[in-house]
Amino acid sequence: MINIxxxxxxxxxxxxxxxxxxxxxxxxxxxxxxxxxxxxxxGQFGNLINYILFYSxxxxxxxxxxxxxLESGLKRKNQIWWKLPVLLSLxxxxxxxxxxxxxxxITDILKYFRPRKIGMTMQYILGPVYRAIYFMFFSTGxxxxxxxxxxxxxxxxLEHQRLNNMIQIARSENAFLKAQIQPHLLFNTLDFxxxxxxxxxxxxxxxxxxxxxxxxxxVDSNKDKDFISLGEEINQVENLVNLHQLRKxxxxxxxxxxxxxxxxxxxxxxxxxxxxxxxxKHGNLLSQSHPAxxxxxxQNNDLIIETSNQIAKVKEKPGFNSGIKNITKRLxxxxxxxxxxxxxxxxxxxxxxxxxxxxxHTID
Amino acid sequence: MKLKCIVIDDDIHAIxxxxxxxxxxxxxSLYKAYTDxxxxxxxxxxxxxxxxxxxxxxxxxxSGIELSxxxxxxTSKLIFTTSHSKYAYEAFExxxxxxxxxxxxxxxxxxxxxxxxxxxxxxxNISIQQEEDYFFVRNKNxxxxxxxVRYSDIVAVESLQNYVRIYTTNETIVxxxxxxxxxxxxxxxxxxxxxxxxxxxxxxxxEKVEGNTLKMVNNLTVNVGNSYREGIQEYIKEKTIxxxxx
Numbered sequence: 001m002i003n004i005x006x007x008x009x010x011x012x013x014x015x016x017x018x019x020x021x022x023x024x025x026x027x028x029x030x031x032x033x034x035x036x037x038x039x040x041x042x043g044q045f046g047n048l049i050n051y052i053l054f055y056s057x058x059x060x061x062x063x064x065x066x067x068x069x070l071e072s073g074l075k076r077k078n079q080i081w082w083k084l085p086v087l088l089s090l091x092x093x094x095x096x097x098x099x100x101x102x103x104x105x106i107t108d109i110l111k112y113f114r115p116r117k118i119g120m121t122m123q124y125i126l127g128p129v130y131r132a133i134y135f136m137f138f139s140t141g142x143x144x145x146x147x148x149x150x151x152x153x154x155x156x157x158l159e160h161q162r163l164n165n166m167i168q169i170a171r172s173e174n175a176f177l178k179a180q181i182q183p184h185l186l187f188n189t190l191d192f193x194x195x196x197x198x199x200x201x202x203x204x205x206x207x208x209x210x211x212x213x214x215x216x217x218x219v220d221s222n223k224d225k226d227f228i229s230l231g232e233e234i235n236q237v238e239n240l241v242n243l244h245q246l247r248k249x250x251x252x253x254x255x256x257x258x259x260x261x262x263x264x265x266x267x268x269x270x271x272x273x274x275x276x277x278x279x280x281k282h283g284n285l286l287s288q289s290h291p292a293x294x295x296x297x298x299q300n301n302d303l304i305i306e307t308s309n310q311i312a313k314v315k316e317k318p319g320f321n322s323g324i325k326n327i328t329k330r331l332x333x334x335x336x337x338x339x340x341x342x343x344x345x346x347x348x349x350x351x352x353x354x355x356x357x358x359x360x361h362t363i364d
Numbered sequence: 365m366k367l368k369c370i371v372i373d374d375d376i377h378a379i380x381x382x383x384x385x386x387x388x389x390x391x392x393s394l395y396k397a398y399t400d401x402x403x404x405x406x407x408x409x410x411x412x413x414x415x416x417x418x419x420x421x422x423x424x425x426x427s428g429i430e431l432s433x434x435x436x437x438x439t440s441k442l443i444f445t446t447s448h449s450k451y452a453y454e455a456f457e458x459x460x461x462x463x464x465x466x467x468x469x470x471x472x473x474x475x476x477x478x479x480x481x482x483x484x485x486x487x488x489n490i491s492i493q494q495e496e497d498y499f500f501v502r503n504k505n506x507x508x509x510x511x512x513v514r515y516s517d518i519v520a521v522e523s524l525q526n527y528v529r530i531y532t533t534n535e536t537i538v539x540x541x542x543x544x545x546x547x548x549x550x551x552x553x554x555x556x557x558x559x560x561x562x563x564x565x566x567x568x569x570x571e572k573v574e575g576n577t578l579k580m581v582n583n584l585t586v587n588v589g590n591s592y593r594e595g596i597q598e599y600i601k602e603k604t605i606x607x608x609x610x
Binding site: 212216 | 380525538583
C-alpha cells in the first residue's frame with residue numbers, strides 16, 4: 001500500500017536532477033511522509049537517532065545502488081549475467097550487516113526499546129530484506145531515469161549538430177550560388193560598359209577588357225589545381241602589363257619575350273605573375289635604354305624564367321621579400337631539387353631573377 | 365562572296381558591339397539582328413541558310429541552348445557570345461562552333477572568324493595609299509595629333525596589345541593600332557620582317573647580330589622568336605660578305 005503511494009511524481013524527479021537541493025528536499029519529504037504514515041498506522045513513533053541511522057543507511061544504499069552497483073554491473077554486456085547477481089547479493093549482504101549493526105547499537109548501547117527481537121530468525125531478517133529491496137527498486141528506477149535523460153540529451157545534441165551542419169551546408173551552397181550568379185552579372189555589366197565606352201573612350205574600353213580578362217581568370221580558374229598551363233599565366237601577365245601601360249600612357253619600357261610553343265608547358269600557378277608584379281613594384285620602367293625584360297624559354301628540358309629590371313631609385317618598398325620568399329617556398333614544395341631560384345642585384349643597378357624548372361608535363 | 369551573318373542578343377548594346385566589329389571586317393556582312401529570340405526562331409527556321417549566327421546564351425523566354433538546337437541546321441557556324449564562365453559554357457558546347465566570352469576584343473572576334481572560315485580570312489579594312497613613301501598615324505602621346513611616318517625611318521614596331529609603339533630613327537610613337545594591322549600595311553615592303561611575336565623590324569636598320577639577338581640602330585635589342593628565325597637568318601646570310609679565303 002505504502003509503496004504505491006510513495007513513488008514521487010515525475011515532475012519532481014525532473015527537478016531533482018536539475019537542482020541538487022531537490023534531492024535533499026525530496027528525501028526530507030519522503031522521510032516525513034513515511035514516518036507519519038507508519039506512526040499513525042502503528043500508533044507509535046521512533047526516536048530521532050533511530051530515524052537518522054536507518055534513513056542514512058537507506059539513502060546511502062539508494063545512491064550506491066545507482067552509481068556503483070548498477071553502473072558497474074551493467075557496464076559490459078557480456079559480463080552482466082554474473083556480475084550483476086554477485087554485486088546485488090553483496091550489496092544485500094552488506095546492507096543486512098550494517099542494519100543489524102545499527103539495531104544492536106540502538107538496543108544495546110542506547111538502550112532504546114525495540115518491539116522486535118534481534119536474532120537470526122526468518123521474521124527478523126525479512127524486515128531489512130524488504131527494506132533493502134524496496135530502496136533498490138527505487139534506485140533502479142532512478143538509474144534508468146538518469147540513463148534516459150542523458151540519452152535524450154545526447155540525441156538532442158546530435159539533432160542540434162545535424163541542424164547546424166545543415167545550416168552550414170545551406171550557407172556554403174548559397175555562397176556557391178553567389179559565386180555562380182555574380183560573375184554573370186559582373187561580366188554582362190563590364191560588357192555593357194565596354195560597348196558604351198568604346199566609341200568615346202577607347203582607352204577606358206580597353207582597360208575594361210583587360211580588367212575583365214584578369215577577373216575572369218580569377219573567377220574561372222580552378223584554384224585547387226596544382227598545375228596550370230603557362231599560356232594561362234602568360235595571358236594574365238599580358239593583361240597586367242596592358243593595364244599598367246594604359247595607365248602610364250604606354251610609356252613603360254617592358255619587354256616580354258617568349259615563343260608560342262612554350263604556352264603548353266605546365267607550371268605551378270602564380271610564379272610568373274608574382275615576378276612581373278615585382279617588376280612593376282620595384283622597377284624603373286621609364287628609361288628607354290634600360291627596358292625591363294621577362295624571358296621565357298626552354299633549355300635542355302628546363303623551363304627558364306628570367307626577369308631583369310633597373311631598380312627604381314626610391315627606397316625599397318615593404319613586402320618585397322615576402323613575394324620572393326613565397327615563390328622559393330612554393331618552388332621547393334612543388335619541385336624540390338628539380339627547380340632552382342637565383343636572384344641578385346648587378347653592379348649597374350639591375351635586379352635579376354632566374355628560375356629554372358624541370359619540365360614535367362606539357363598539355364596538347 | 366561575303367559571309368552572311370545573323371546576331372541574336374537581348375541586349376541592344378551587345379548587338380551594336382558586334383555590328384561595329386563587323387563593319388571593320390571586309391568579308392562579312394550583317395544579314396539581320398534580333399533582340400527577341402522568339403522572333404529570331406520563327407524568322408530563321410522559315411528563312412534561308414546563313415554562314416554564321418552569333419547568339420547570346422542567357423536570354424528571356426527561350427534559352428540559347430534550346431534556340432540553338434532549333435536553328436542549328438540553318439547555319440554553317442554557330443558562335444555563342446556569353447558572359448557565362450567558360451566552364452558553364454563548356455556544358456553546352458556541343459551545338460556551337462565557338463564561343464566568345466563577353467567582353468571580348470576585336471582581335472579575338474576576328475581570330476575566331478578566321479579560325480572558322482580559313483578559306484576567306486577576314487582582314488581588317490585598312491585603306492591606305494600604298495604608293496606614297498609615308499603614312500600618318502595618331503600619336504597617342506601628343507593628344508592624338510596626326511604625325512607623318514616615313515617607311516624608310518621605321519626601325520621597329522613593338523606590339524602593346526591593341527597599341528603599337530613605332531620606333532623611328534629619331535622618335536617613338538604610340539598609336540592605337542594592332543601589330544597585325546601594321547603588318548598588313550607593311551607587307552608590301554620587303555624591308556620589314558617580323559622578328560618576334562611582338563616585334564616587326566626593318567632589316568636595313570639592323571646594326572649588330574649576336575646569336576638570336578638583333579641590335580637595332582637606336583640601341584633597341586630584339587630577340588628573334590623561334591618561328592621567325594629562319595627568315596631573318598636568311599636575310600643576314602644574304603647580306604654577309606664571305607671571303608673565299610680560308
